[in-house]
Amino acid sequence: MKRKISQAARATVRNLACLTLILGSPALAIASEAARANAAVCLAYAAVVKEVPELVTPVGPAPPEVVPAEPTNYRDAYELYKSRQRPLVVMVTASWCPYCPAMKNELLGMKREGKLPDASVVIVDYDQDRATARTVMGSQRTLPALAVYHYVGGKPKQSRPAKAAEVPRVLAES
Numbered sequence: 001m002k003r004k005i006s007q008a009a010r011a012t013v014r015n016l017a018c019l020t021l022i023l024g025s026p027a028l029a030i031a032s033e034a035a036r037a038n039a040a041v042c043l044a045y046a047a048v049v050k051e052v053p054e055l056v057t058p059v060g061p062a063p064p065e066v067v068p069a070e071p072t073n074y075r076d077a078y079e080l081y082k083s084r085q086r087p088l089v090v091m092v093t094a095s096w097c098p099y100c101p102a103m104k105n106e107l108l109g110m111k112r113e114g115k116l117p118d119a120s121v122v123i124v125d126y127d128q129d130r131a132t133a134r135t136v137m138g139s140q141r142t143l144p145a146l147a148v149y150h151y152v153g154g155k156p157k158q159s160r161p162a163k164a165a166e167v168p169r170v171l172a173e174s
Helices: 007-023 026-030 033-049 074-084 100-112 130-137 164-172
Strands: 088-093 120-125 145-152 155-159
Touching: 074 088, 074 120, 088 100, 088 130, 088 164, 100 120, 100 164, 120 130, 130 145, 145 164
Parallel strands: 088 120
Antiparallel strands: 088 145, 145 155
C-alpha cells in the first residue's frame, strides 16, 4: 500500500533537513559571523515560504595578491627580485663561523634602521641549505659571504661586497 505524503509534510521534512544540516553541522561552531547570518536567513526563508531555499555559495571577486612584507626564505625573496626587481641581500653563515654573528647583527641592524630600503634580507645557513649557500657564494669559499642582487639601469646585477657596511653603497647604484 502506497501512502501519499502531502505537500505540506514534504515541505516540513525539507525544512527539518535544512535545519539539521545547518545547525547540526560541526562547521557552524567555527563558522564566520557571515556564515551564521546566512544560515539564519535560510531558516527564516524556510519558515516563511515553507520551502527549502536554493543553497548557493556566493562567489566574490578574487582576493588581491598579497606580497609579504618580508620574504621568509631565499626562494621567495629571489622570486620578488626577479618579478618585481626588489633588491635582495643574502648572507651565507654557519654556526661554526666565528665572524658570522657580528656581520649578521650588523646587516640586520641596518635593515631595522632603514639603511637598506626596499631590500629583502635573507640569511642562508650553510649547514642547513648547502646547495643554496653554494649558489649564492659562487667561487667564494670563505664565510661569512654576502651577495647583493639588484638592478642597475633595468638590468640584473650581482655584487659581492666584502663587508656589511658596503651594502648600502651597492644598493644606491640601483
